[in-house]
Amino acid sequence: MLRTSLYFLAIACAAFFLADISVTTLDPWQEFARMGRGLLTPDFFNLPDFGQALFNTVSFALVGLTIAVVLGALLSLFFESTPVRLFCSFIRAIHELFWAFIFMPIVGLNSVCGILAIAIPYSGIFAKVYAEIRQESDQRPAEALPPASTRFSRFCYGTLPLIFGHLKDYTSYRFECALRSSAILGFIGLPTLGYHLETAFREGLYSEAAALLYSFYLLIISIRIWARAKFIVIPLLISCLFISWETSFSLVGLSRFFLYDILPWPMRAEGFYVGTGELVLVPLELGKWFWDIVVSQALPGIWNTMLLTQIALVATALFTLATFAFASRRFFSARVTGCTYLLFVVLRTTPEYILAYIFLQLWGPSMLPAIAALFLHNGAILAYLTANNVNALESTFDAAQGRFNRYLYEVLPRCYGHFLAFLFYRWEVIMRESAILGILGITTLGFYIDSAISRDHLDTALLLICITAGINMSIDSFSQVIRKRLHISGHVASRIIGPGESGS
C-alpha cells in the first residue's frame, strides 16, 4: 500500500511541474475582499426569478432521480450480463453537463433537457450500486425457498425485503447529489440556481451570489424535512404538474441529429456547400478529420485532464490525511471537531464546479483554481468519512501519549486501507470533474468539447465526449484492479459515497 501511494505521489509531483499553475489576475486579494464582503452581506431581496429557479432546481433533481431509480432498478436486475454492465458504465462515465450538451440540440434548452441530463447518468450509477447491494446481500433466505419458486417470487420474498432499507438510504443520499447536479446545470444556461449564481458572479454582485449560495445550503440542509420517503410523492407530483414540459423535440429533429448533425463533417461538407444536404463517404477525408481532432484537441485535452486528475487526486489525499484528525473526538475536543465538521459539510455541499468558478475569478485561468476546488470538495468528503471511521475504531485505555504519536501509530495504520479504498473510488469522479472544469476555461477535455459545441460542431463534440467516457471507464477499471491487488475494500465506502458518485 505504501509503495502504491508513493508511486501516485511521484506521478503527481511530476505532473505539478508540467502543469500550468499561475496566478494571472492583477490583484487577487482585492477581489477576494469584495467576495468576503458579499458573503457577509447577503442580499435576499434582489433576486429576480428566484422562486422559479429554486423550483426548477428541485424539480429537475426529483423527476430526473425518479426516472433514474426506475431505469436503474430494472438495469440492476440484469447487471450480471456484460453488455448491460458496459452500457451502464458508459452512461455514467459521461458527466451530467455533457449529457445536457447532447440533449440540447434534440429537445432544446429546457426542463426536459435538464431532467434527462440527470436521469441518464444516474440510471447507470443506480444500476451498478443496486446490483452491488443485491449481490452482497445475504443469499441464504432466498436459497431456502422452495426450489420451484419463480425468480420473481424468490426476489420479492427472499431478497428485496432484506435490501430495501439499504436501497432507500442510498437513493436518498443520491438525492442530495442530484440537487447539486441540477444547480450546476444552470451554469450552461438551464433555468436553475446555477444560472443566477453565474450571472451574479459574472457581474460582480457578490451579495446576491452569497444569498443564492446560502439558499442552496438551506435547500440541502432542509432535505430531511421535506423529502421524507413517505411523502416524496407530493413534491414529485407538484414538480410534474408545474414544470414546463415544452420542448422543441420532433422526430424530424431527432433523426436529423442522429443521421446528419453528428456525422463527421467531411461526409456532410459537399452537400452542405451545394445546399442539397447530401451525404458522401470519403474514407481518406474521414481519416484526416479524425486524426486532426485527435492531434489538435483530444491529445492535449487528455494530457491536461490527466495532469489535473493526478495532481487533484494526491492533493485530495494529502488534504484528507492532514485534516481528518481535527474532526475526530479521538484527537480533539468537541468544540474543535464541531467546527471542523461544519467546514467539511460546507465544502462538501458546495459543488466543485462553483468552487472552481469562484477561484477562477480570484486567480485567473490556470490549473490552480481547478486543483484547489477539486481537493477541497473531495478532500472534505473523504476526511468526513475517515473521521467517522476513526471514531468507530475501538480505543484502548493505554493508547500512546501525544496526539502525533497516536495519529502515526494507533490511527493511521488502522484506517489507511479504508482511506485508500475511498480515494480510489473518488479517482474516476475526480477525472470526470477535471474534464468538466474545462468548460470554465482550463484546457482539459471539457474546454475542447465546450468550444466545439459553441461553434456548433456536434460531430467533434460527440467524438470528444466518447473519448472522455472511454478514459473514465479505463480509470474505473484500473482503480478496481488496484483495489483488488491491495486487498482494500470499499464496502463501507460503496454504501456511503458509492463508486459512481459524481460530486457535483
Add this chain to the structure above:
Amino acid sequence: MNASLGAGDALLSLRHEDVAYSGKIALKNLTLTIAEGEKVALIGPSGAGKTTLLRRLYQLDPNNCAFVHQHHVLVPQLSTFHNIYMGRLDHYSSWQNLINLLKPTRSAMQEILPIVQKLGLEEKMYTRIGELSGGQQQRVGIGRALYQGGSIIMADEPVSSLDALQSLEIMQLLVEAGRTVVAALHSIDLSQRFFHRIVGLKHGSIAFDLPVRSLTEDRLSRLYG
C-alpha cells in the same frame, strides 16, 4: 449395522454411496435406509458430514420433504405470516405472490392461521420477525415447513442458538410436525430424548446406527473421542 425400527416402507435410501461436496468426498460408501414413521437423529462431531448427509437425503425426494431451516434464513423484515407463506411460493403464480406481499389475501390468511395457532404465535402473526425472540423465530421456521407440507420433516441444528427451555419446546414441536422426522443435532441429550433412532457419524462414515435404547455411553464417548 442397519437397524430399521419403523413399521412403514422405506422412504429414503442410499446404497454404497459417495457424496462429494465442492470437489471433496465428504461421505464414503454410505448405506442408509429411512422408513416411514421413523424419528431419526444424526449426531457426531462437527465436520463429520451431518449437514452433507441431510442435504443428500433431501435431494432424494425434494417434493415430499420440508426443511426446517435455522432462523437466519428467515427474512427479518417480513412478518410471521409472510415467512410462513414463503414455504409454498412455488404453488402460486408470481402475480399472486406479489399481491400477497403487498396485502395478505384472505385465503392465504385462513390457510396459515391454524399453523400459527398451533405454534402459539397468533399475536405475532403480523409482527416483523426481526422483533421476535430466537425461540419464536425458530417456531416460525417450523411453521414454514408445516405449511410447505410433505410427509418428511428435516432439520439441521434447529435449536443450536436457543436456551435449554426453548430447545425443549422447539424439539417437541419438531418431532410432532411430521410423521417422519430426520434431524442433525449437536446435543446428544436432546437426540436421546426425542428420537427413536440415532445415527452416529464420524469422518464421513456411519459409526453406528442404533435404536436409542441400545445406545451405550461407551459408543458415544468413542464417537466424540
